[in-house]
Amino acid sequence: MKGKKGLGILIAAGILILAGYIVAGGGRQPANPGVSLQEKEGESLRVGVCLYDSEDQFLKLYKEELKKVLTEEYGAEMIFKDCQGDGQVQKEQITDLAENQIDVLIINPAEPYRAKDLADICTAYSLPAVFINREPPEEEILRWEEEKLPMAYVGTDQMQAGIYQGEIILETENKGDFNGDGIVSYALLMGDQESPESRYRSKGAAEALIQGGMKGERIFAAYGDWNQEKGRKLTLDAINICGDKLEVIFCGNDAMANGAREAVIEQGKIPGQDIYIVGVDGLEDTVGYIREGTITGTVLNDYKTQAQTAAKAAIGLKKGEKTATEYRIDHVKITMGK
Incomplete structure (x- = not known):
């Protein structure tokens, strides 16, 4: 546009x-x-x-x-x-x-x-x-x-939302690179296939990493239909498939980010210390998780x-x-x- x-x-x-x-x-x-x-x-x-x-x-x-x-x-x-x-x-x-x-x-x-x-x-x-x-x-x-x-x-x-997500990761102490290999290994939890927002937000996050001087590697991607429970289940899949390589989870909305947080905790990891999670919307409960440090950030819609x-x-x-x-x-x- x-x-x-x-x-x-x-x-x-x-x-x-x-x-x-x-x-x-x-x-x-x-x-x-x-x-x-x-x-x-x-x-x-x-x-x-x-x-x-x-x-x-x-x-x-x-x-x-x-x-x-x-x-x-x-x-x-x-x-x-x-x-x-x-x-x-x-x-x-x-x-x-x-x-x-x-x-x-x-x-x-x-x-x-x-x-x-x-x-x-x-x-x-x-x-x-x-x-x-x-x-x-x-x-x-x-x-x-x-x-x-x-x-x-x-x-x-919608690109701006994804770009802001990437910038939030770049503003962390290690720029999303927990293992120090120079690569941000991330999962994408997208909304639904009919929505342009899903594509643009995902694209924006990846481009922001590049513009910030970090190499990004997408190691998992799936559609969660903007749903918290689906976000939880997909994150469990991502952790099971990717293991400790997974460093960042870009979520298309806060509902899926909240679900991702649940899954990370369920797997015995500490969100914010082992894996960064970012969302979009600025929902009240997500902001509360940001305050406690278990979600890294969100983008107010x-x-x-x-x-x-x-x-x-x-x-x-x-x-x-x-x-x-x-x-x-x-x-x-x-x-x-x-």
Whole structure:
């Protein structure tokens, strides 16, 4: 997506210091999505929110923030749908919402590569839509711009999340190289195969090691579907296969990182002393593990700013106001304070 002028707005989280651990971000200033939340709307809007998995820990937080902003700031009526990862079910849910006179949709696509199908349903019903979290293909976002469709995407730079994970490892005393052989031997616990985030986060972590002057060697990789128990089981597999060679576990989200932590302890190793674990999301329990030193770090996936931006963009599209086609929110590194 980089290099497309006029398409996007980047919103940065900045640098914060929180009780015993450091939160460090990109340092750019927040951008205005173009819609003010200063006054509550006089009319009652009906907003449909379609999630791919409402049991996902990150999406639970995102959903609650969306509900807070849209109901408190706009007095909107919220209708939530959960397709439980089924793309066909999600199409049917969107069609049903459109036929029942929803004013605007917020869509977390189950199958991001098929976002065009969802956008076409919305277009057929003259329904504005904001896609969130799971990124549609670049060509689809460009189509919205070129055809002037009332669509927008709110998400993050997924490479940045992986890069920050790699940088967290490089900031450790041994740069992730416990055995001193000059190589960071790592496992990748990725999300799901349908999600671009899985690929970009993994790629970013590997590239950060190289840019930091360390050679990285991927010795284990598997998809854990963003799930804590799967993260635990995959880490057990990685330890059994790789043994003491395993030095770092890059996890696509905090749920899998928390599962990895459980597995490392279960195997009689000390996370943070024998193996480094890093995640993405900034979940409360993961931050607690960072504070105690059993998870090395995580990358805040700023659900509050994303949800607030998505809400503003959705209302702006409904009102026919000029909005951007995409909004990018910066990630933020979270590690122990020194």
